[in-house]
Amino acid sequence: MPNIELQNRTPLRPPGSEGESDEHASSQPHARIIQHLQAADKGLAAYRVLFAAFAFEGVLWGFPLSFGVFQQYYTTLPGFAGSQFITYIGTIATGITYLGAPILAPIVKQYPQYQRLLILVGWSLCVMSLIAGSFANTIVGLVLTQGVLYGVGYLIVFYPVVSIVNEWWIARRGFAWGIMLGSSGISGVVYPFINEALLHKYGYQTALRAMALATVILTGPLLPFLKGRLPPSRNIILTRTNWSFLRKPIFWLYIMSTIAQSLGFYLPTLYLPAYASAAGLSTIIGATLLAVVNIASVLGQFTYGWLSDRNFSLNILLLSTSAVAAISSLTLWGLAQSLSFLILFAMIYGFFAYAYLAMRVRIGMAVAAEPNDSMTMFCIFSFSQGIGNVLAGPISGALLTANADVDAHEYGYFRYKGLIIFTGVSMVASAICISLSYLVPTRFRS
Template sequence: MSTDTETVSIQLNAWPEVASRSRVQVAQPELQPSTAHTDDENAIGIDYQQLHPVDGGIAAWRLLWPICIAGLIAGSFATNLGGLIVTQGVIYGIGFLIFYYPILSFVNEFWIERRGMAYGLLCSASGVSGVGMPFIITSLLNAYGYSTTLRAVAVALVILTGPLLPSLKPRLPTSNSTTVAATNWSFLSIPLFWIYSFSNILYGLAFFFPSLYLPSYATSLSLPPSSGALLLALLSIAQVLGQFTFGYLSDQSRLISTLLILSTFISALSSLLLWRLAHSLPPLIAFALLYGFFGAGYTAMWGRMCTNISQEPLSHMAMFSFFNVGKGVGNVAAGPMGAALIGLWGEEGVGRFEGVILFTGGYQIIFTNNGFLGYLVRCKLGQGELKGHAHHGKGQGISIRIVNLGVGVLMVLGGVAQFFPLGFQSIVVGCYVIIFGLATALLEFQIPPQVARYASFMFSFIGRGLFYLFIGSILLSTHWTKVVPGTLIGFIGLGYVALEFVPSIEPPANMRDADAGWGAEQV
C-alpha cells in the first residue's frame, strides 16, 4: 500500500453515512492519564466517514478541494447577483468547508496543552494575507476588472496552496482498528454552551461591519483613495496580533470569560468613540488597530471555549461546528441588516453610517454581557476561573463581587453624566443614581444586618436583576455617556434574572448572611 493510501481519510462529519467506511485511530491524550503504556495502547479509535469508493483510501478533501478554485473561476463568468451567490456563496463555501475542517481536526490531534495558541496561529494566518490583499485586489480590479481578477486569484491559490497539500497529514497513520467512538452530545444540555452559541450569532452580526464599511467611510471624509486599503491592511495586521495573543492567553490562564469580556468591551468602546467621532485618518487608524486586535481575538478562543464547556474530546469538533453555524447565521443576517442601517440617520457624508456604527457598538455591548453571564454561570456550576483552589466557594463570591463592584462604578459614572446638560430633573436623577451606585459597591464589603433583614429580596438573583434593569432604564438617554452604562447595567440585570430561572444553577446557600469585610456571601 502506498504512502498516500496509508494516510488518514478525513472529511466533514456531516457527510451522509455510507455502508463501507475506513477506520482510523487518532491519539487523544486528554482521554487517558499518563501511564507506562505506549502511545498506541492509549490511542482511542475514532471513526471518520469516508467517500467510499470515491476516495479509494485517499482523504476526501484531497480530491474535493478544487471546488474552491471552481467557485472562483465560475464566479468570473457571473453577470448577475444570483450567479455570484451560487458561485461565490455556495460552491466556494462548500469547497472551503471540505478543505478547512479536516485541518481543524489535525490541530486537535497535534495540540492539547497549547491548543489555544494553535487556534490563534491558524486564525491569524488568514489575517497575514489580508495585509497585502486589499492593495493587490484593488489594483487588479482597477486595471483588469472583476472577471480577470477572480481568475488570477484562482491561479494564485493553485500555485501557492497546491504544493503544500502533501504535507497536511494527521498525527497517526491509518490503523486497522475497527473501534468506533460516537460524538458525545451531552454538551447540548450545558447552559454555558448556549450562552457561547448566542454570543457567536451576535459576533457574526456585528463584527464584519467595519471591514465592509471603513473604505466607504474614508471616502465620505474625502480622504485619498488609498486610505480605505490602508485601513483594511492595518485591520488585518491587528487581527493577526490579536488572534495569536488571545489564543496564547487562553492557554496560559483559566480566565477565559475575562478575556471574552475584554475582547468585546474594548471593541464596543472603540466603535462608539473612535469610529463614530472620527473625522480624519488618525482616529480611523487607531480604531482599525484597536478593533482588529481585540475584536478578532474572540474566534481564536473557540478551542478553549470548547474545553471549558466539556472535557470530552469527542464533542469538541461538534461544538466548534455549532459555533461556526452561529457565526454564519449572523454573517448572513448582517448583509441585509447593514443595507437597512445605511442612511437610517442621514443621507449625506459620514452621517449615513451612524446606524451601522451604533449597531456595531451596541451589539458588542450585548456581546460583552454574554461574557459576564458566562462568567457567572461557570462560577455557579463550579467551573469558574478559580477552579481547583482550596476555597472555591469563596472564589465564586469574589467573582460575583467584582461584577457588582463594576456595576456600582457604572452607576456612579452614569449618574455624573446625567448632570450634562444641567437641569433640575437631571440633577435629581443623577444624585439618586450616584447614591445607588455607591450603595451597591459598599454592600460588597459589608452588609448591615438591617439591610439583610428588610431588603433580603435585593440579595436574590431576580431581585438584584430587576434593580439593575430599573437603574439601566433610568440612565438610557440620547448621549453615548448615558447609553453605554445604562445598556451595560441593564443587560447585567437580564443576566441575573436569567440565572433565577436556570434549574441547574442555584444561588449561594448563605448569600443573605453578612460578615465583615470580604467574608460575606452575597450576589
C-alpha cells in the same frame, strides 16, 4: 479556529497478509496490526504538511477576509450600485465555513481515508468559483459564485486539512495551529493592496481570474504534501457525546454571546473601505485600513490565546474583547472624519474583536461535560458564529438602504450611522451575556 481532536483508528489489514487466518483474526476482535508511523511534531514530513496548510489557509481564507475592497468596488459599478445584496457575497463566503462545521467535521472524522479527495474537490471548487464569478454580470451571479460556491469549496478544504495537521502535530499542536492560522492574517495584509490594484486597473473580471490563477500556482503544487500520518482504517472508534452541557445555563449564555458578537464582528472589515471613501480618502487608504485590521487581529489572537493558556479568567477575557470592541466602534469609528481616527479604530478593533475567536477553545472546555466532547463543542460554537456572519449581510444591507445619503456633519456620515450603532450594540449584547454568567450558581457552571 480551535482544534478538532481525532479519534483512534484501527488500521486496515494489508491485502494478502499471511500472518493469521481469517478465522483466527475473527476470534481476536481486538487484535491490531502493528505499523511503524513517522514521528509526529518533527521531521521533514511534519513540516511539509505544516507549510502546505500555511499556504492553503493564507491563500484560500485570506481572500474572503479581504472582501471589503471588492465590495467597495462593486458599489461603484452602474449595474451593481445601490444593491443591498453586495454584502451577501462576503458574509456568505465566510459564514458557510462556520455553518458547515456540524456536517463536514463529522464526515472527515468518520471517513479519514477520503481526506485528500475532499481537499482536491474543495480546492477545485474554490478555483472554479473565482473563474465563474469573473463571467457573472449580476450581483446574484456573484453571490452564487464568489459567495456560495467559494464558501462551500473552502469548507470542504478546511476540515480535512485540520484533520491532517492534527495527525502530524500532537504535543506541539498549539505551535502548529499558531503557524497555520496566522497565515490568513499575513495574507490579509497583502490581499487588500493586490485586489485594489487589480480592480482599479483591470476590473473585477480580470481580478477574479488573476486570483484563480494565483490560487492554482501557489497551492496546486502543494496538494501532494497534504497526506495523513495515520494509516487508512475501516474501523473508527467513536466516542458518545455527553449532552448534559445542554442543561447548563452557562452554555446558552456563551451561545448567545457568540451569536451577538458575530452579528457585528465582520461589518467593519466590509465597510471600512467604503467609509474611507465617504471621508474623501483614496481607495488605497481603504485597503490600508483592512491591512491594519488584519495585522492587529494576528496580535490580538496570539495575545489572548497566550493569556487563556495561562488560566486567566475566561469571562474577564471575553468581557474585555467585546467591551473594547463596542466602545471603539461607537466612538472612534462613529466619530471618525480623518485618517488618524480610522487607523486607530482599525488597530483597536482588529486586536480586541478578533481576540474573541481565540477564546472558543476555552469556552468549549468550560462547558463540555467530557474532554472527548471537544469536537462537538467546536461544531456548535462554529455554527453559532456562522449564524451571525450570514445574518449580518441582510441586516447591514437594510441599514444602509435606510440611510442612503452621506452627510459629513452627521455621526457616521449619516449613511453608516445605523451600521455603526448595530456593530456596537451587538458587541454590548455579547458582553452582557458574559456578565450574566456571574449570576449563574456555581453548581450549574460545571
